[in-house]
Amino acid sequence: MTGKPRPDVNDAATAPYWEAAARHELMLPRCDGNGLVFFPPREFCPGCWSDDLSWQPMSGGGTVWTFTEVHVAFYDDTWADDVPYVVAVIELDEGPRMLAGIVEPDMASLAIGDRVEVTFEDRPEGVTLPVFRVVE
C-alpha cells in the first residue's frame, strides 16, 4: 500500500483551491471580465484568456451529471479497501463540472440528476478533498 494519489497542493494556480478545501470551503476562480466560473483553476480564464480573476466561494450545491460504481481495485491494492466506490461528475450550481466522490451513496436510488451538496474528506495523506452527499 503506497497511499492514495495526492494532488499537488503547491501548484501556484491551484493552491488557493486546496487551501480553501482544508478550511472546508469550496472556492473557484471567476473571470472578472466575462463572469465565467471555471474548473479546474488555472492562471487565466479559458473563455477569454483574461488573467483578471477573483476567487469566489461556491454555494456547495450541484447535481449528479453522471457516475460510475467502480468494482475493481485497478493496478494494485491502493483502492482494495474502498471497492465498490462511486466516482461522479458533479455539475455545480455555478456552472462548472468537476469529478468527485459521493459519500455514503444509496446505490439502489442513486441517479443522474440527483441533488448533492459538498462536504469534505480529510485524508490521512494530509490533504482535504471536496466530496458530495446526496440531499433531499
Add this chain to the structure above:
Amino acid sequence: MSVLDGIAIVGVAETAIGKLPGRSAISLQAEAGVAAVAAAGLAKDDIDGVFSFSGYSQAMMLHAARVAEHLGLRPELAVVTDVGGPGTHHAALMNVAAAIDAGMCTAALCTYGENGISIRRSGRGRAPGTLTGGEDFEAPYGQIAMISGYALFAQRHMHLYGTTSEQLGAVAVASRYHASLNDNAHKREPITLDDHQASPMISSPLRRLDCSLISDAGGAFVVTSIERARSLGVPYARVLGYGAAATHHTPSQAPDLHELGGPVSAGRAFERSGLTVADADAVYIHDACTFSVVAGVEALGLCGEGEGGPYAESGALALDSKCPVNLHGGMLSHGHAGGVFHLLDAVRQLQGTAGRRQVEGAEVVVAHGNGGVFSTFSTMVLGGGR
C-alpha cells in the same frame, strides 16, 4: 488537392496476439515492421522514414529513433505521433504524406504495439492511471482507469437515451463472432448475450465483456507514393478523406454527449472525401469498450443520435449486414495494442485479403474513433487501388 492524395498504404502486418511472455514492445513492433516491409514487396534498404508510437506499457521518449536503431535504419525522419486511439496512426499518415511531398522520404515504415500483459510480469511497466491528465483532480478520487472514464459516458447515454446493458452486449457478441472468423484474434471462442450479462461488473454499467482486451501485440504498415505503389504491383489503400477533432483531455472536462468530437471528425472526413457513410462497405470503430461502438455508429451517421443501442441490437454490426463494424474482432476480441489493427484490417478489406471476414468487392472503408476518454477523434475514409 491534399498531400494525402499522393500516398498509398502498400503493406500491413501483425504479430501473434495474446500473452507473449518475454516480448518487449520494441521487439513486437520490429517484428511487425519487418513483415510489413515484406508484404509491401519492399526491402530493408527501401525504408527511409520511421514513424511510430511507443504505446503506454513501455512509454519512451524518441520512440521512433529506437525503432530505427533496433531495425538498423538511419532515416532522415524518425517521428512519433501521439493523438490517442486511431488519431495516432492517422496523424502518422499525414506526417508521412507531408514528408513524401517534401522529398524527405520515399517509403515509410509505421510501427505500433505494446506488451500490456507481459510488462506486468516484468515489473517494469507503469499504470496508465495519470496519463489522461487527472493526477490532481481525478486520481485522488479513484478515477484511475480508462474504463471508468468510459463508464461515466455509458451511464449518461443510458440516462439520456434509454440505452441498455443488453444493447452493449450485442456489440460484444458481434465482435466475438467476427473474431471467430479471424485466426489471429486473441479471443476467438464465441460468446452469447447471457455470457455478457453474467460477466462481472467492472465499473458500472460496464461489465468485463464490455471492456477491450489487454494484449501483447505489434502491428505495422508501409506507406509510399501512389506512383511507387503502382510499380510494386501490390494492391494498396488510398486516403480519400481525413478529419479530426479535439475537445478536452480529462474526462470530467468533456462536453455533453451530443457535443463530443465524433460527429465533427466524421463530418470533416466525409466532406473532404466527397462521400457519405452510405458509400462505406465496412467501418472500423476504435472500441475501448462496447459503448465506444454505440457512440461511433451514431457519430458516423449509421443511425441517429441516441439510437446506437437499438442499432447494435438489430444485428447491423455483423458481417452479413449493409455496413459491418470491426470485422477483425476489434479491441474487444481481436486484440488491444493501441488500436492500429482497425486501420490494418481496413486496408486488408480494400486489398481483398481479409479471408473469411472479407466484404466482397469492398471499395470504401472507414476507420474512426477516439483517444483518451472521447478526448480526440479521428476519421479516415479509405479507398482501394492497384
